[in-house]
Amino acid sequence: MKTKSGDFVLPGDALGVTEEFVPADWTYDDEGKIRSLVAGTVSLDQKNKRISIIPKTSSPIMLSNGIVVFGQISEVRGQRALMKIEGEKDNKRSLVTNFSGGIHISQADKGYVAKLTDEFHIGDLVEARVTKVIGLDNVDLTTAENELGVIKAMCTNCRSYMKKMTKNEVLCPNCGRKERRKISAKYEG
Numbered sequence: 001m002k003t004k005s006g007d008f009v010l011p012g013d014a015l016g017v018t019e020e021f022v023p024a025d026w027t028y029d030d031e032g033k034i035r036s037l038v039a040g041t042v043s044l045d046q047k048n049k050r051i052s053i054i055p056k057t058s059s060p061i062m063l064s065n066g067i068v069v070f071g072q073i074s075e076v077r078g079q080r081a082l083m084k085i086e087g088e089k090d091n092k093r094s095l096v097t098n099f100s101g102g103i104h105i106s107q108a109d110k111g112y113v114a115k116l117t118d119e120f121h122i123g124d125l126v127e128a129r130v131t132k133v134i135g136l137d138n139v140d141l142t143t144a145e146n147e148l149g150v151i152k153a154m155c156t157n158c159r160s161y162m163k164k165m166t167k168n169e170v171l172c173p174n175c176g177r178k179e180r181r182k183i184s185a186k187y188e189g
């Protein structure tokens with residue numbers, strides 16, 4: 001890990017180790033590894049040994065209905081999973097926005113969903129289609145398509161990224177925990 005200031009990183013990218021640096025803004029400690037929470041630019045403070053990320057927020061584009069976006073789940077409530085939208089799919093480097101979206105339980109999967117926590121957890125990376133843009137913090141999303149949903153699941157127990165087991169189950173290679181998800185056909189790993 002030879003991260004330097006100005007490097008462009010995506011959510012989950014490793015930036016350094018906690019033996020050398022302190023995780024600061026928009027980063028998290030993943031069992032000793034510092035990873036980025038967001039897409040953005042690395043800012044390395046050598047004097048204070050702090051790593052932070054400057055989120056890439058300015059965007060020349062507006063989100064519009066029908067486009068597929070990617071982002072990270074920030075909260076799962078009873079009826080709605082909240083997602084921080086990082087950008088438009090296949091345009092990861094240039095079209096990053098600072099919108100927040102929500103996936104209603106009725107839009108999570110094609111069939112009936114009893115519990116939204118069987119579909120998403122905090123930290124998951126998700127691809128979803130925009131159905132309605134109401135405001136910066138109010139974008140309606142759907143994942144009720146085969147190639148939409150979770151592309152990287154974060155273990156609730158230890159925050160490692162999990163491996164796909166079956167159509168709707170993931171396994172943590174670190175702690176062995178099994179969890180359910182609305183997994184995209186494009187799941188990474």
Ligand SMILES: [Zn+2]
Pocket residue numbers: 155156157158159160172173174175176177
């Ligand atoms: Zn785990």
